Amino acid sequence: MNTDKIYAEQIANEYAPKQTSKAKALKRLDAKAKNPANIFAYTFGTFSSLVLGTGMSLAMGVIGGGAPLMMAVGIVIGCVGIVGASVNYPLYKKILTKSKNKYASDIISLANEIINE
Numbered sequence: 001m002n003t004d005k006i007y008a009e010q011i012a013n014e015y016a017p018k019q020t021s022k023a024k025a026l027k028r029l030d031a032k033a034k035n036p037a038n039i040f041a042y043t044f045g046t047f048s049s050l051v052l053g054t055g056m057s058l059a060m061g062v063i064g065g066g067a068p069l070m071m072a073v074g075i076v077i078g079c080v081g082i083v084g085a086s087v088n089y090p091l092y093k094k095i096l097t098k099s100k101n102k103y104a105s106d107i108i109s110l111a112n113e114i115i116n117e
Contacts, residue, residue, distance in 0.1 A: 022114050029110065033103040037096035045088045052081025 058064045058074025 022110060022117075026107065026110050026114065029103055029107050033099045033107065034096065036099050037092050040095055041088060041092040044091065045085065048081050048084030048088060050081075051084060052078055055079070055081050 054063075055074045055076070055078025058070050059078055060074070061071070064070030064074065
């Protein structure tokens with residue numbers, strides 16, 4: 001039957017050695033260049049927002065008993081969180097530029113090979 005032949009080809013393709021194309025290698029290099037900046041931005045942004053939320057909760061009296069000292073501490077902690085969230089994007093761009101410069105020659109040479117084929 002024809003379906004048996006198709007099924008056999010699918011099984012054989014699963015076990016055949018994989019050949020990586022240049023386009024896949026280019027995508028992998030591009031991801032390798034962008035991943036450090038993305039990981040940093042997500043981690044630092046999450047941490048900064050948690051610090052901001054903690055400060056806001058202290059300032060509003062949700063945690064800390066609502067004492068005037070806790071309000072002042074909450075405002076300071078909230079400001080630290082705001083600064084962290086504010087500098088996240090410029091830091092992301094700086095890390096991304098540095099990482100792109102690191103892999104630029106490899107990516108450009110591989111892209112030129114693909115274009116010239």
